[in-house]
Amino acid sequence: MLLFAVSAGVPAMLVLGAVTGWSHSVMGAPTWASWMIAVLAIFIGLPLAWASTPLGTRGATNLLLKAYRREGLEYVEQQYLSKLAPYKAGLQLFNLALALDHAGDQDDALVVYRHAAAYGSPPAMVNLAYWLSRHGEEDEAQEWYRRAAEAGYTRVVPRAGER
Structure with missing residues (x-):
C-alpha cells in the first residue's frame, strides 16, 4: 500500500507542481524542466503503482x-x-x-x-x-x-x- 501511495503520489505532486509553478519557483527548475520531470515520474510511477495493486x-x-x-x-x-x-x-x-x-x-x-x-x-x-x-x-x-x-x-x- 505504501508503494502504491508513493508511486502514485509523487507523479501527482510533480504534475501539480508543474501546473502551479511551484517546481519552477521552489526548485529553480525552468518550466520545461519541471514538466519533463513530471512526465518522467508519470511514466515510471504509475506502472509501478499499478504493479503494487x-x-x-x-x-x-x-x-x-x-x-x-x-x-x-x-x-x-x-x-x-x-x-x-x-x-x-x-x-x-x-x-x-x-x-x-x-x-x-x-x-x-x-x-x-x-x-x-x-x-x-x-x-x-x-x-x-x-x-x-x-x-x-x-x-x-x-x-x-x-x-x-x-x-x-x-x-x-x-x-x-x-x-
Missing part, C-alpha cells in the same frame, strides 16, 4: 503463467527472473507455482515449487514440504520444513508425524 500482481503472475505454458520454466527463468535478485525470483516462482496449483496442475506446480525453494523462498519450501509430506516422503519434507524455519519462516511448521 492486487490486480497488477495477478497480472504479473498471469504473464509468467502464460510464458511458462508456452515456453517452459527455463524460458521464464531466463527472460523474466534472471534480472531479479534470487529471493525475489523465488517469490515470483512461488506465485507461479500457486497459480499452477490452483489451476489443478499439481505435477508442474511441484516442479516450480522445487525451483522456488531452491531460490530461497520460505513459503515455497513450506508448500513443497507439505506436498511431500502428503505423498509419504516425510524425511525430505522435514528437511524442507527445517530449511524454511532457518530461512526465517515464522508460521508454525509441523514436526515429523504431525499434520
Whole structure:
C-alpha cells in the first residue's frame, strides 16, 4: 500500500507542481524542466503503482503463467527472473507455482515449487514440504520444513508425524 501511495503520489505532486509553478519557483527548475520531470515520474510511477495493486500482481503472475505454458520454466527463468535478485525470483516462482496449483496442475506446480525453494523462498519450501509430506516422503519434507524455519519462516511448521 505504501508503494502504491508513493508511486502514485509523487507523479501527482510533480504534475501539480508543474501546473502551479511551484517546481519552477521552489526548485529553480525552468518550466520545461519541471514538466519533463513530471512526465518522467508519470511514466515510471504509475506502472509501478499499478504493479503494487492486487490486480497488477495477478497480472504479473498471469504473464509468467502464460510464458511458462508456452515456453517452459527455463524460458521464464531466463527472460523474466534472471534480472531479479534470487529471493525475489523465488517469490515470483512461488506465485507461479500457486497459480499452477490452483489451476489443478499439481505435477508442474511441484516442479516450480522445487525451483522456488531452491531460490530461497520460505513459503515455497513450506508448500513443497507439505506436498511431500502428503505423498509419504516425510524425511525430505522435514528437511524442507527445517530449511524454511532457518530461512526465517515464522508460521508454525509441523514436526515429523504431525499434520
